[in-house]
Structure formats: C-alpha cells, structure tokens
Amino acid sequence: xxxxxxxxxxxxxxxxxxxxxxxxxxxxxxxxxxxxxxxxxxxxxxxxxxxxxxxxxxxxxxxxxxxxxxxxxxxxxxxxxxxxxx
Amino acid sequence: xxxxxxxxxxxxxxxxxxxxxxxxxxxxxxxxxxxxxxxxxxxxxxxxxxxxxxxxxxxxxxxxxxxxxxxxxxxxxxxxxxxxxxxxxxxxxxxxxxxxxxxxxxxxxxxxxxxxxxxxxxxxxxxxxxxxxxxxxxxxxxxxxxxxxxxxxxxxxxxxxxxxxxxxxxxxxxxxxxxxxxxxxxxxxxxxxxxxxxxxxxxxxxxxxxxxxxxxxxxxxxxxxxxxxxxxxxxxxxxxxxxxxxxxxxxxxxxxxxxxx
Numbered sequence: 572x573x574x575x576x577x578x579x580x581x582x583x584x585x586x587x588x589x590x591x592x593x594x595x596x597x598x599x600x601x602x603x604x605x606x607x608x609x610x611x612x613x614x615x616x617x618x619x620x621x622x623x624x625x626x627x628x629x630x631x632x633x634x635x636x637x638x639x640x641x642x643x644x645x646x647x648x649x650x651x652x653x654x655x656x657x
Numbered sequence: 658x659x660x661x662x663x664x665x666x667x668x669x670x671x672x673x674x675x676x677x678x679x680x681x682x683x684x685x686x687x688x689x690x691x692x693x694x695x696x697x698x699x700x701x702x703x704x705x706x707x708x709x710x711x712x713x714x715x716x717x718x719x720x721x722x723x724x725x726x727x728x729x730x731x732x733x734x735x736x737x738x739x740x741x742x743x744x745x746x747x748x749x750x751x752x753x754x755x756x757x758x759x760x761x762x763x764x765x766x767x768x769x770x771x772x773x774x775x776x777x778x779x780x781x782x783x784x785x786x787x788x789x790x791x792x793x794x795x796x797x798x799x800x801x802x803x804x805x806x807x808x809x810x811x812x813x814x815x816x817x818x819x820x821x822x823x824x825x826x827x828x829x830x831x832x833x834x835x836x837x838x839x840x841x842x843x844x845x846x847x848x849x850x851x852x853x854x855x856x857x858x859x860x861x862x863x864x865x866x867x868x869x870x871x872x873x874x875x876x877x878x879x880x881x882x883x884x885x886x887x888x889x890x891x892x893x894x895x896x897x898x899x900x901x902x903x904x905x906x907x908x909x910x911x912x913x914x915x916x917x918x
Contacts, residue, residue, distance in 0.1 A: 582794040593795065600795040607800055614807035650789035654808040655781065656866045 575645075590649070591642040607656040610646060615649055618657050658689075658715065663733035664726065669715040670708040670734065674700025677767070678743035679910070680705040682731065682751030684773075685825035686802070688714025695746075695906060702914065703744070708734050710754070712826070712833020716832035722836035726844070728758035735765070744913055745748075746770040746906065748895065749868060752842050756849040763887050766855040768913045770906065773861055773892050775872035776850050777881060782842035789838050793831050801824035809867065811890065811897045818896040850879030852864075857883035858909045862897070874892065 577585040583598045592607040593600040607631040616626045623643050631637040638646065651657060658669050666793025671689045673696050677718040689707035696705040710727050711717035720726070731754065735743065744767050746756040759766050793801060802823040810819060826834075843853040857880050861873035870887060879886040886905050 576791070578791060578794050580790075580794060584795075592800070600798070602800070607803070609808045610800075611803050614804060614810070618808075618812075621687050627820055649788060649792060650804060652781070653792060654867070655785070657802045657808060 588641070588645060591638045591646045603636075605634045605636050606638075609636050609638065613643060613646060614650055614657065627635065661734050661737045663730050663737065665719050666711045666730060667713065668708050668730060669732055670706060670841060671696060672704065672706050672738065672815045674703055674705050676701075677914070678740045679703035680731070680734075680735070680740075680743045680745050682745065682747040682754055683707070683713065683825075684749035684751060685711065685832065685841070686713070686805070686822075687748065687830050688825050688828055689760070691747075691821065691825055691840065694899065695903060697912065698903065698907065703910070704740075705881045706731075706735070706738065712830045712884045714828050716855070718830045718833045722833050723840045724753040724757045724844070727754045729857060730760065732756055732765075734760055741765060743790055744766050744768045744770075744910060745772065746772070748772045750776050750837055750841050750891070752776075753844070753846045753870070756846045756853070759855075760849045763852060763854055766853070768909075769855050769857045770909055771857060771859050771873075771876060771907070773865055773868050773873075775868050775915050776847040776876055777782070777845045778842050778872065779869065780846070786839055787798070790835055793798055798827050798829060798831060798834070801916070804906075809892055811864070811893075814893075814896050818899075822893065847875070847879060850876060851881060853880045854882065856913065858905075859883050859885040860894070860902075860905055861885070861887055862892055863887050864889070864891040881886050908909040 574587040576587040589595050593611050594603050613626050624638055627637050660669050662669050683691055688709045692707045709716040712722050742765050802889050806822050807818050859873045859877045861870050877883045888894050888901045894902040
C-alpha cells in the first residue's frame with residue numbers, strides 16, 4: 572500500500588501516492604484535466620450517497636477516467652479534511 | 658474600480674449610493690463583487706461600501722492576513738472615505754474581522770449583521786489547516802474553488818452563481834487564503850463578543866456544516882443585544898437561497914433605519 576502524499580511547502584513531490592487529478596512531472600504534480608473534472612463529479616455523487624462503484628462508473632462514462640477505490644478514498648478524505656463533512 | 662492605499666496595501670472597493678453608510682465585509686475567498694446584488698437593491702437608501710480585503714479580489718497582498726490587520730485596513734479605509742459610523746454586514750470570515758474591529762472602534766458600529774460566522778471554530782481546525790496547506794502547495798486556486806463549490810454548495814444553485822463563487826476564490830492569493838484559514842480557525846474570538854453593544858442580527862443556514870447553527874447560537878448568547886434568524890440554506894445562503902437571504906437583510910436594515918440608527 573502506498574503511503575500518504577508528502578509534498579514540500581513549495582509544492583515539490585517528496586513521497587507517497589500521487590493524488591487523483593495529478594501526474595508526476597519531474598518533482599512536480601501536474602494537472603490532469605479530465606481527472607480534475609471527474610473529481611468534481613466524485614464530490615457531488617458522494618454527497619448524494621452513491622457507492623464507489625456507481626461513482627467510478629460515472630467518472631469513466633462522463634470523463635473517460637476511472638479512479639481506483641484507493642484513489643477515491645484518499646481524494647474524498649482530503650476533501651473532508653479541507654472543507655468539512657460532505 | 659477605485660482604490661485606497663492603507664497600511665502598506667492598496668485596497669479595491671465599491672462605493673455606491675447615498676444615505677447612511679452600509680459596509681459589507683466578505684467571506685473567505687470572497688471579494689467586494691459578491692455583494693453586488695445587495696448593493697444594487699440598497700444603494701437608493703444607503704451609501705454601500707465593500708472593500709476587497711488584503712489578498713482578496715483586486716487588492717494587494719504585501720504582508721500577512723489576520724483578523725486584526727484586516728480590521729485595521731477597514732478602519733483606515735473608512736477614515737479615508739470620511740465615514741465615522743456605519744451599519745455593518747459581515748459574512749463568515751468577516752465575522753472575526755468585525756469582532757476585532759468592534760473591539761477597537763465600537764462607536765463606529767451602528768448595527769451589525771453576522772452571517773454564517775463564529776467566535777470560535779475549533780472543530781477539526783488542525784486538520785483543515787494542515788490539509789489546506791498541503792493541497793494548496795500543488796493545487797491551483799481554480800481547482801481548489803471548483804472542489805470547494807462541489808463540496809459546499811447546495812445542488813440547485815444556478816451555474817452563474819456557482820461561477821461567481823469560484824471567480825472570487827480564484828482571485829484570492831494563495832498565501833492570503835492560507836493566512837486566513839490559520840487566522841480564523843486557530844484563535845478564539847469569544848472574549849470580543851461581549852464588547853459588541855450595537856444591535857446585532859446573527860443569521861445562519863439551517864443546513865450549514867461549515868459554521869453550524871450552534872456556532873451562531875454561541876454568538877447570540879455572547880453578544881448582549883443580539884437575536885438570531887435561521888434560513889433554509891447551508892453555508893452559502895447568499896447564493897443558495899438569495900430570496901430569503903436578501904429578505905432577512907433588507908428587513909433588518911429597514912428596522913435599523915426606522916429606529917433612526
């Protein structure tokens with residue numbers, strides 16, 4: 572299992588799982604636009620109480636990308652930590 | 658848009674209308690334009706003023722953000738405009754700014770409306786600060802804003818209003834935003850509440866999980882001359898339930914005007 576993402580204060584990648592929505596480019600995290608569009612869908616569907624399976628299938632259908640269960644869990648955990656309960 | 662140089666910053670602001678001064682203080686990630694709808698409706702009766710706080714909207718950010726220095730900016734801005742007394746409307750992050758402002762200059766506050774705000778916001782605050790710092794080290798404000806809107810707005814908000822929310826957050830400087838997250842989630846402003854002597858209306862959204870109703874009730878209990886109104890909205894009633902939001906605000910201001918305050 573990959574460790575939690577570690578980044579420096581100026582945004583350099585240090586260690587851990589690369590977050591869904593980003594790709595490693597050297598020591599930087601570069602945006603993956605389709606995945607970031609899927610992130611918005613993932614938040615909305617989580618608020619609607621949808622399951623991971625439904626959310627992943629919708630992300631694939633709408634945006635052509637499918638998060639793994641671990642990527643989904645890590646992403647939603649980050650959202651909850653940043654913004655509070657969904 | 659006019660600007661004023663205060664405390665080493667250049668603040669953009671809106672000033673429109675005639676009559677008693679009415680000052681709007683925006684939320685985290687907001688700016689003066691978020692109040693345009695209310696300003697349009699009220700400028701025939703009030704001189705409506707809204708600043709972009711340092712680090713937000715089109716204002717500069719040369720130094721850190723704290724509730725205290727934002728309050729000092731507000732005071733200096735109002736001094737420059739020749740305003741010595743006003744009605745104030747403060748939203749979320751604007752609440753601690755106004756508590757700090759009132760503690761120094763209570764005589765300038767004719768009335769106060771506090772919306773979806775708090776004196777103490779410690780639930781999960783360490784997590785929120787740490788995760789915001791980590792995420793914003795690599796995430797753009799645009800993506801941060803899109804995810805915030807998806808996480809916080811109620812589902813039936815019109816797209817143009819979602820865009821307005823996102824536009825404001827996109828204009829915020831990252832370091833100002835993070836300073837603000839630390840500056841409102843870490844301190845406890847409760848001791849400043851009893852210093853508010855002006856009539857105060859505390860407004861909260863029934864479904865708000867960012868600053869839940871009990872935070873507003875704490876404010877109402879701590880501020881001597883306060884009453885509380887709950888509307889059908891979450892944290893962003895200004896976009897989620899604009900009709901109820903505006904009605905509560907306009908009724909409150911009608912009452913202050915009728916009382917001659």
